[in-house]
Amino acid sequence: MNALKAFQMPKQVNISARSSSITNSFVNGIIPYIYPTEMEVKEALGILELDADDLRCAYCGDKSTEWDHLRSIVKNKKPTGYISDIYNLVPACGKCNQSKGNKLWNEWIVSEAVLSPKIRMVDDLEGRIKCLTKYEKWGNVKPIDFESIVDADIWKEHWNNCEKLHEDMRKAQELAFAIKQKIKKNLEY
Known part of the structure; x- marks a missing residue:
């Protein structure tokens, strides 16, 4: 077998790729x-x-x-x-x-x-x-119509919190990508 084919790099982590886990947590939490x-x-x-x-x-x-x-x-x-x-x-x-x-x-x-x-x-x-x-x-x-059971303001606040977290994850991913590019650019072999 070709050595390069046998070699597997670890999967790269993408911060914002975990967004469905966050959404699921916000649903499971209620x-x-x-x-x-x-x-x-x-x-x-x-x-x-x-x-x-x-x-x-x-x-x-x-x-x-x-x-x-x-x-x-x-x-x-x-x-x-x-x-x-x-x-x-x-x-x-x-x-x-x-x-x-x-x-x-x-x-x-x-x-x-x-x-x-x-x-x-x-x-x-x-x-x-x-x-x-x-x-x-x-x-x-x-x-069940959850939204009709709880106060509209509380419901809205819960989902706003979820969206804020998603937005923070998107921003964190952009920053992480920029950091990674600078590190990669400065690697010396």
């Missing part, structure tokens, strides 16, 4: 987490036809490593109105959770997205879709 009862978890797993003793990804069947929001909690940098509760969470593997992102599960699962179950040619995809469709109807989940 949405409630409703912890399920043991009975609710058993019912959820039953609908998904999954075994608690060998928990698998609801989307592809690989070993589950986390719980994914079936309905995204963030879209277009704002909360969707869905929360973290058993009616909106399904066991998932990291590949599916990352690939799905904030897409609609029923569009993503049969899409050409990198690592989607369709692309990975997952067995019994139609059966999984059937279980997920049944699960989605379970609990009759509707989005």
Whole structure:
């Protein structure tokens, strides 16, 4: 193998590339987490036809490593109105959770997205879709209009804080780039 091909530089860090993490934090910071009862978890797993003793990804069947929001909690940098509760969470593997992102599960699962179950040619995809469709109807989940619940000034202040942080990150990235260029220019080999 060519030595240059085997060599991998570390990924360069971009400060402003973390903006989605900041937005997600601002959304997660306000949405409630409703912890399920043991009975609710058993019912959820039953609908998904999954075994608690060998928990698998609801989307592809690989070993589950986390719980994914079936309905995204963030879209277009704002909360969707869905929360973290058993009616909106399904066991998932990291590949599916990352690939799905904030897409609609029923569009993503049969899409050409990198690592989607369709692309990975997952067995019994139609059966999984059937279980997920049944699960989605379970609990009759509707989005909550958070903004109508809280004082408008507090709501606006929260999102202004988020935008200020994004702007500070953009400025920090510009400054970091300028510093990097000066350092690079002065390197002596």
